[in-house]
Amino acid sequence: MSVTVRRVGEGRFVARTANGATVEVGGDGFSPVQLLEAALAACAAMTAEQLITRRGGSDFAVIATGTQSAHELSSVDIAFDLPADEPLATIVPRAVARECKVSRTVEHGAPVTVRLNG
Numbered sequence: 151m152s153v154t155v156r157r158v159g160e161g162r163f164v165a166r167t168a169n170g171a172t173v174e175v176g177g178d179g180f181s182p183v184q185l186l187e188a189a190l191a192a193c194a195a196m197t198a199e200q201l202i203t204r205r206g207g208s209d210f211a212v213i214a215t216g217t218q219s220a221h222e223l224s225s226v227d228i229a230f231d232l233p234a235d236e237p238l239a240t241i242v243p244r245a246v247a248r249e250c251k252v253s254r255t256v257e258h259g260a261p262v263t264v265r266l267n268g
Contacts, residue, residue, distance in 0.1 A: 159177065161177055183216060186256075187226055191212045193251065194250055201238065202230070212231070213231065
């Protein structure tokens with residue numbers, strides 16, 4: 151499950167999965183921080199989708215908003231565009247905390263190793 155990122159121009163890159171899906175990074179595409187925000191929101195949405203649709207909310211949006219300090223992304227707020235529903239307000243955050251690998255990885259600070267192949 152690797153992603154390959156290739157430079158396609160000055161400050162422009164394309165990320166590609168093994169099955170050929172792509173996303174543009176830099177230039178007019180996503181910034182790396184926006185990709186992280188999107189990954190967090192998408193993971194939360196995919197985790198909660200069945201819980202939400204089962205209660206009748208088949209069309210919903212998820213908004214991820216990051217707070218940045220001068221040098222890093224210091225927090226990310228993930229909001230579901232849904233009516234306040236007490237059971238969902240309790241169940242969805244608990245499910246995301248338990249099941250979303252992206253948010254768990256960020257929250258637990260997985261180490262990142264950078265190396266040169268060659």
